[in-house]
Amino acid sequence: MRLVFAGTPEVALPSLRALLASDRHEVVAVVTRPDAPAGRGRHLVRSPVGALADEHGVEVLTPVKASDPAFLDRLRELEPDACPVVAYGALLRQAALDIPPQGWINLHFSILPAWRGAAPVQAAIRHGDEITGASTFRIVRELDAGPVFGVLTEPIRADDTAGTLLDRLAEAGAGLLVSTLDGIEDGTLRAVEQPGDGTSYASKISTEDARLDFTAPAIAVDRLARAVTPDPGAWAEFRGERIKLGPVKRVVADALPPGELRVERKRVLVGTATDPVALGEVQAPGKKRMAATDWARGARVEPGERLK
Template sequence: MRVVFAGTPAPAVPALRALLDSPRHDVVAVVTRPDAPAGRGRTLTRSPVGALADEHGLEVLTPARASDPDFLARLAELAPDCCPVVAYGALLPEKALAVPRHGWINLHFSLLPAWRGAAPVQAAIRHGDEITGATTFRIVPELDAGPAFGVVTEEVRADDTAGALLERLSVSGAELLVKTLDGIEDGTLHAEEQPTENVSYAPKVTAEDAKVDFAAPAQAVDRMIRSVTPDPGAWAWLGQERFKLGPVSVVDTEDLQPGELLLQRRRVLVGTATTAVELGEVQARGKKRMAATDWARGAHIEQGLKLQ
């Protein structure tokens, strides 16, 4: 099958690799977001998907918008049978959707119709889902609502961060995507409409969404922090200074007020609405992450201060 792959961030790379390794599919070009400033020098940098495409000598298309006439014209010239998509990061107009005869097949990191939208993995962790997964479906104008081809499931572990869970899903999802394209090419796999019940949405997580609310129960604090690790990263105020927080552990101490700090010899505890949590790593603005005990000693944190 002749394909044009669309994707941008690192979680899309395993899928592109799997398609490049597949003897049944010919990747003729890659569509990715335009080069963006990165690092301290804000140097224009190719996306992870674009960088892999460059390594393999593939044509890389970086339209500012997928509705750009030049892009649509080149896509039509490439004449793909199918366009697999993983986290491309831009809306696809109907003129683009109409080009490949088998459509655009998206790999989405949830068990649709649960958690349609930009941040399904974060939502699954934050809401305490025990099982999640990935789904392949044909893209339609409505958000993540197209008919589905297949799923793969994945257990959400008690210590999973969004980064760790997404890494596993990107690998198992890559296998699912290749099998989906195999079945489409063979004519043995047909899409089925998604259920209309139990639809949920997972909008993009902003930095403001990642502020920790220690007035919530300890389990909710734990899940929320893991759901935004590594990006955008959980944070809280201590006085006038803002600190990033790594994953925490729930402990049995119950006599702390929400946000109240308790310094012990080998750990730093913070109160919540229920039991306390033990801080893992803390990062001050402009500094490296460090163990919470080292941070507390170095910053001369006094007993009873509150994270807010």
């Protein structure tokens, strides 16, 4: 099939690579978010998907909005049979959805209808799910509500962060997306409507959402820290300044008041509503990330000081 691939961040790259390597499908163009300023010089930088397309000599479309008339005209000229989507990051209006005969086929990183929305992997970790996965579905106007073509499952490990789990799902999901498009082309695959119950939503996580609350149980602190790693990153306040925190480790130790620090020879503990947790990496303002013990020595943490 003739394909126009839509995606933006690195998580979409395994799927684009798999489709570029397919001998059954031709990627005639990609759609990605416009070049954005990055780095200290704030120079405009191509998205990861756009950069990979450039390497392969594939046309790159960067509409500000997917409803732009010039973009829609070019999409019609390209005559795609289907438009696979992985983390494109922009709303698709009906005018765009109507162009490819086989529709826009999205790879979403949850087992639908669970965790529709922008941050399904983060939500699965934060809520303590034991299993997650990925789904391919046809995009409709309602958020992530279209009929499903295929599903894969993936266990969530005790030490998984959103980053490690998403990396695995991106790789496995690439195969699911290719097989879905193969089945659509063959006529052997039919989409099934999502069930009416079991729907949950995962909204985008803000920086404020990533603040660790040490008045919560240790299990909740652990889950949130892993769910927001690497982005936007867990944090707390120490001496009135924000410090960034890596994932923590639940430990069995004498209780501490919530947020209170205890510096030991090989670890730094923080009290929660239940057992303490051991800090992993810490990044103070203007400093590099370092082991919590190194940070505590440099900061000269005093007995009774707290993270808030």
